[in-house]
Amino acid sequence: MGLLDLDKIIIKRTIMGIRCTVCGGNLVVTDKMCLAGRIAKIVSLGKLKPECYECEICKKRYTLL
Numbered sequence: 001m002g003l004l005d006l007d008k009i010i011i012k013r014t015i016m017g018i019r020c021t022v023c024g025g026n027l028v029v030t031d032k033m034c035l036a037g038r039i040a041k042i043v044s045l046g047k048l049k050p051e052c053y054e055c056e057i058c059k060k061r062y063t064l065l
């Protein structure tokens with residue numbers, strides 16, 4: 001009998017199909033608008049609504065346009 005791996009049964013709001021390219025971890029939405037997202041929004045005159053995600057394991061930031 002092995003120990004129950006609690007990490008695997010914790011359910012969080014995750015983005016389906018998007019994984020961290022560095023560690024393969026789940027990406028979660030961050031409240032803070034990241035710099036790349038702000039620039040993309042300004043350059044596109046508000047047409048793009050970039051969303052920012054953060055890897056829950058290595059904390060790498062991603063911007064989805």
Ligand SMILES: [Zn+2]
Binds near residue numbers: 020023025056058059
């Ligand atoms: Zn990661």
